[in-house]
Amino acid sequence: MSKVTTNPVFIVAGKDVSDAGRDRFILLVTLFLTVAAIVSLVTGAIALATDVATYDAAKATLLALGKPIDAIATPEFYPLRLLRGAIEQTEIIGAAIAILMGYRAAASERGRQTLALIMTRPVRRWQFLAGKALAGLLLLTGGLFVVLSLGAIALHLVSGVGLNTMDLLRIGIVWIVAVAYTTCFFLTAFILTLWMKRPPQALLAAFCLWLLLVLIAPQIGDTLDPDNQVAGGVFAQLHIAKPDQVEIMKGFATFETVRTGIEAASITKHFERFAFAVLGIKDTYAGVPLGAILWEKWGDALFILLASLGLGGILLVLPIRSDRLTKE
Amino acid sequence: MTSYSATTTIAAHAVRLALRERMVALLGLLFIALVVISAWLGWSATSTVNNIYVSAAAFLTDTGQVVPPNPVHNISPLSLMRNMVVYVALIGALSAIVIGNRLVALDRRNGVVPLISIRPVTRAGYALGKIAALVVLVGALTGVAAAISAITFLVLPQTALTGAEWLRLLGYFGLSATYMLLFGLLALASAAASRSESVGLLIPVTIWLALTFILPSLTANILPTAAINPIAALAPAPDTAFFHWTQTLFGPLSLAESYKIASAALLDFLPAGRGGILPLAATGWLFTATALSAASAAYALTRMDRTTGDLDV
Numbered sequence: 001m002s003k004v005t006t007n008p009v010f011i012v013a014g015k016d017v018s019d020a021g022r023d024r025f026i027l028l029v030t031l032f033l034t035v036a037a038i039v040s041l042v043t044g045a046i047a048l049a050t051d052v053a054t055y056d057a058a059k060a061t062l063l064a065l066g067k068p069i070d071a072i073a074t075p076e077f078y079p080l081r082l083l084r085g086a087i088e089q090t091e092i093i094g095a096a097i098a099i100l101m102g103y104r105a106a107a108s109e110r111g112r113q114t115l116a117l118i119m120t121r122p123v124r125r126w127q128f129l130a131g132k133a134l135a136g137l138l139l140l141t142g143g144l145f146v147v148l149s150l151g152a153i154a155l156h157l158v159s160g161v162g163l164n165t166m167d168l169l170r171i172g173i174v175w176i177v178a179v180a181y182t183t184c185f186f187l188t189a190f191i192l193t194l195w196m197k198r199p200p201q202a203l204l205a206a207f208c209l210w211l212l213l214v215l216i217a218p219q220i221g222d223t224l225d226p227d228n229q230v231a232g233g234v235f236a237q238l239h240i241a242k243p244d245q246v247e248i249m250k251g252f253a254t255f256e257t258v259r260t261g262i263e264a265a266s267i268t269k270h271f272e273r274f275a276f277a278v279l280g281i282k283d284t285y286a287g288v289p290l291g292a293i294l295w296e297k298w299g300d301a302l303f304i305l306l307a308s309l310g311l312g313g314i315l316l317v318l319p320i321r322s323d324r325l326t327k328e
Numbered sequence: 329m330t331s332y333s334a335t336t337t338i339a340a341h342a343v344r345l346a347l348r349e350r351m352v353a354l355l356g357l358l359f360i361a362l363v364v365i366s367a368w369l370g371w372s373a374t375s376t377v378n379n380i381y382v383s384a385a386a387f388l389t390d391t392g393q394v395v396p397p398n399p400v401h402n403i404s405p406l407s408l409m410r411n412m413v414v415y416v417a418l419i420g421a422l423s424a425i426v427i428g429n430r431l432v433a434l435d436r437r438n439g440v441v442p443l444i445s446i447r448p449v450t451r452a453g454y455a456l457g458k459i460a461a462l463v464v465l466v467g468a469l470t471g472v473a474a475a476i477s478a479i480t481f482l483v484l485p486q487t488a489l490t491g492a493e494w495l496r497l498l499g500y501f502g503l504s505a506t507y508m509l510l511f512g513l514l515a516l517a518s519a520a521a522s523r524s525e526s527v528g529l530l531i532p533v534t535i536w537l538a539l540t541f542i543l544p545s546l547t548a549n550i551l552p553t554a555a556i557n558p559i560a561a562l563a564p565a566p567d568t569a570f571f572h573w574t575q576t577l578f579g580p581l582s583l584a585e586s587y588k589i590a591s592a593a594l595l596d597f598l599p600a601g602r603g604g605i606l607p608l609a610a611t612g613w614l615f616t617a618t619a620l621s622a623a624s625a626a627y628a629l630t631r632m633d634r635t636t637g638d639l640d641v
Contacts, residue, residue: 032534040545040552043574047549047566085545088552092541100530107526200433200525204351204426207533208358215418216362219556223369223411224376234377237399238384248383255376272553 008123012131013138016105020139025104029097030143036093037147038154040085045158048082078286079159080167080279086151087275090144090178091268095214098140098182099206102189105132107199119320126316133315136186141179148175170290174275177301180308181271185210187311194320214268221263224255267307274300334449338457342431343464349430355423356469362415363473367480370408374400404596406493408484409477409500410558413591416504417540417584418556420469424508425532427465428515431458432629433525445634455629459622462512470505474498493596500594503611506618507587511536513621520628543582547574547605550585561588562599579605583617586610 020026062068109118118128152171156163163171189206196202235245249256263269277297280286285293294301346352378400385395435441444454477497481489489497515532522528544550548565555561565571579586586605592598593607 036538036542036545039542043545043549043571044551046568046570050566050568085551089541092552093537096533096537103526200529201351203526203529204355207422208354211358211419211422215556216415218553219411219414219418220365220369222553222557224373234380234399235384238381238388238396239393240384240388244387248380248387251383252376252380 008127009131009134012123012128013134016132016135017138020135026101026139026143029100030146033089033093033097033143034147034150036089037086037151040089041082041151041154042158044082044085078280079155079161079163080170081281081286082155082159083151083171083279084276084281086147087174087178087272087279087281090147091181091271091275092214094144094147094178094182095185095210095268096207097143098136098185099189099203099210101136101139102186102191103193103199103203103206105136105186106190106193106202110193110199125320129315129320132190133187133312136190137179137183140182140186144175144178144182148178166290170278170280173290173294174278177271177274177304180301180304181267183308184267184304184311187308187315191311191315191318195318213266217262217266218269218272221259221266221269224259224262267304270300270303273297274304334447335453335457335460338444338449338454339460339464342435342458342461345434346427346430346461346465349434352423352427352430352465355419355426359415359419359423359469360472360476362419363412363476366409366411366415367477367484369411371480371484374403374408404493405481405489406496406595407597408480409497409595410592410597412473412477412504413558413588413595414556414561416473416507416591417587420473420504420508421511421536421540422533423469424462424466424510424512425515425529425536428462428512428532428625429519429529431461432516432519432632433528436519437525441632441634451630451632451634452626455626458516458629459513459625462516463509466505466508466512470501470508473504474501477501496594496596500591503587503590503594503614506614507583510583510614510618510621513618513625516625517621517628520625520632539582540584543578544585547571547578547582547585555584558588558592558597561585562592562597564599575605579609580613580616583614586613590614 108114119125148171152163152168185206188209189203192202192206193199196205240248274297276282277285277293277300278290280288378398381398381400385398388395435444474497481497511532514535515529518531519525519528522531541552541555544555544561545552548563548571550561550563554563565575582605587610589598589605590607590610598607
């Protein structure tokens with residue numbers, strides 16, 4: 001047997017991955033996220049097709065009246081923008097699924113009374129924990145690969161536009177950051193389930209954190225955005241051009257700092273900003289070279305990476321308490 | 329012991345037990361904190377829009393342009409509470425799920441179900457007691473939220489409500505309690521029917537996730553992050569055959585969307601002329617779904633295995 005396969009970290013990880021293969025849970029949650037992502041992608045494509053049809057009809061009307069067609073703006077089409085729904089589903093439902101996986105990784109050992117048994121074997125505590133974390137990382141990597149691959153195929157089919165190498169590279173980069181992002185939630189739930197007295201309470205605590213970080217902090221930041229307070233946007237209603245908007249908003253610098261500060265406290269917002277920029281979903285990044293985007297957005301990716309590494313460090317440093325080896 | 333007093337005893341005991349649970353208390357406090365934040369957010373955001381208008385009006389006047397009317401004047405004072413709709417749909421529903429789950433899971437985990445079964449308590453009495461406890465707890469949570477909102481309206485300047493608006497506010501909290509009960513009852517049913525405590529919790533959470541983030545995307549192209557914005561969540565569906573069909577087929581099931589539409593109508597921030605699901609239909613679907621959820625809870629509680637006293641993790 002090779003040295004790699006006898007390493008306890010890989011043995012523990014391998015067992016968890018093979019267990020996941022037999023257990024329908026991982027398959028079901030991956031399917032759930034895939035369905036959510038593809039539903040968003042397809043409905044987005046249908047909505048876009050409606051916009052294009054409206055534009056074509058308006059263009060035909062103008063041509064029939066003998067008027068120039070530059071009176072209406074040509075809709076811009078960036079196929080990767082259709083992945084917006086898939087990214088949003090990953091940041092919300094993907095994070096929730098990672099919590100469930102982290103919870104199950106610890107709760108299964110406590111529930112089956114195997115945690116106490118493992119502690120009696122010649123396996124270092126960190127090796128066992130690293131093996132469990134590695135298995136979670138591998139399962140998230142595989143699950144998100146399936147989701148984004150099927151999303152890319154669906155994107156190709158519904159948009160009718162072939163994806164080039166650069167598009168696939170952009171999706172690949174987002175996939176790596178998505179794995180790091182979901183790993184943070186996996187590790188949070190795993191640590192809490194190992195540490196709290198009752199595993200179901202740990203699940204609830206992890207969901208509370210999920211609510212605060214994934215939904216409430218971005219929601220508060222989003223709500224405080226003045227442009228989101230009036231249907232259609234306050235500046236659109238006042239017919240004020242973009243450069244003038246910037247000038248007016250200079251008088252609200254403190255308010256904007258607080259608002260963006262609340263958003264920046266959420267790891268989800270960092271993931272969203274990075275993914276939306278790399279995929280050109282945000283208007284200002286559409287058509288911008290990948291290198292320039294990565295240069296500007298490396299801070300968001302670093303935040304996520306450091307958060308996942310930090311949680312990994314906490315997992316390895318915290319001792320396993322002897323009164324937390326079983327489910328009660 | 330009469331059936332009535334047994335039911336009352338079970339309900340009172342269940343309420344006391346749930347209140348002792350730290351997680352229930354934590355979620356309840358979080359919900360109340362968010363209700364306060366919601367009031368502040370509504371006030372702060374509206375004030376900022378007003379200040380932006382003042383700055384923009386000065387700018388437009390200086391540049392010789394026409395100054396449009398202030399959009400804040402078109403906003404009803406009730407819409408100050410628009411963020412509450414999102415918080416009820418998120419944390420209110422989740423709190424109700426946790427309460428519903430705890431009401432049954434605690435009995436099962438503590439091993440008292442077989443003991444209760446040897447007492448003169450009918451299955452129907454037990455089920456009724458648990459449902460009554462859920463109604464009391466969800467009602468208390470909604471009552472606190474309503475009281476905070478009422479105080480906000482009484483304290484904040486320029487937000488005097490008319491009698492009709494107070495009634496609308498009351499109607500909104502009634503609707504919110506119904507929406508939370510829908511999930512609490514689902515959690516009761518799931519906790520009674522599941523062999524595992526975790527599965528009992530995960531089933532209603534999964535249903536909540538699908539209703540909140542997937543169905544609105546299917547019926548109205550509302551993406552998940554738009555679902556957490558009270559204004560963006562009300563964007564009308566694209567006018568295509570596909571969305572007409574999905575609204576017909578899945579509209580009655582898209583309960584999170586229905587709750588937001590009915591709430592926006594009550595709190596007076598539903599965009600004028602918005603097509604799609606009508607507020608009255610949305611309210612009807614919500615009440616129907618809650619009645620079905622109550623029936624499922626009663627069915628699961630009356631058929632719960634009363635011979636075993638423990639749950640799997």
